[in-house]
Amino acid sequence: MAGPEMEQVQAVFTAMRQGRVVLRREAVCSVGEPRQVLYEECLARVQGEALSPAQFIPLLERFSMVCTFDRYVMGQAVALLRGEPDVRLGVNVSALSMLPEVMWEVRFRQLEQMPEVASRLVVEVTESARMDVTLGGRFVRRLRQAGCRVAVDDFGVGYGVETAVSIRTPDIIKIDASLLVAARRGGAAQKRLAGMVRIAGSLARQVVVEGVEDQRDVELARQAGAQWAQGRLFTPEGGV
Structure with a gap:
């Protein structure tokens, strides 16, 4: 592992030990009624370090350390759900974290023993690696x-x-923000967004368009056929 990369990975694990990995929440809202929230995605941030998830998550994946991080973040989300019985939260899990069940057994049993918590947790499988x-x-x-x-x-x-x-009938599919960005230009890009929403809708009951920044984006998501949207428009500055 190269020096700067090792330092970044060590900084993340040090932050975990010191309780400096915090969860910022970003709401998934109805395109028709923004006050209707499907759930809030938990986005991990490292306090006290100039590190973004876009920087450190690929490193953790590359060096087979992402499972430890994902288990930690899920544990934080579960603790929040236990303390806030009216919220629904989502957490990201890398496809590379889907290791033999023994690696997750403690977390699985915890969820099985708390069905009222498990029913309010959404696990988002990220696309950055191929799932076994x-x-x-x-x-x-x-x-x-x-x-x-x-x-x-x-x-x-x-x-x-x-x-x-591969998952077969996921509950929710989230359309990548890049498709919405392209759709702002109109034409074929809008048709591509709508096509992706149709494909997603054939696989999952609920479809979310990510990257919404203003009301025009909401309208693009609605026209494409999505029921839900997520982005800075619905999130207070800095998140929860």
């Missing part, structure tokens, strides 16, 4: 047995479509 169909299938089954919902993140780029098909 066998291990991923077992992981998803255990989550669903506990009562959690499963979402596929960043659909339309990377391995998002492949992951959604």
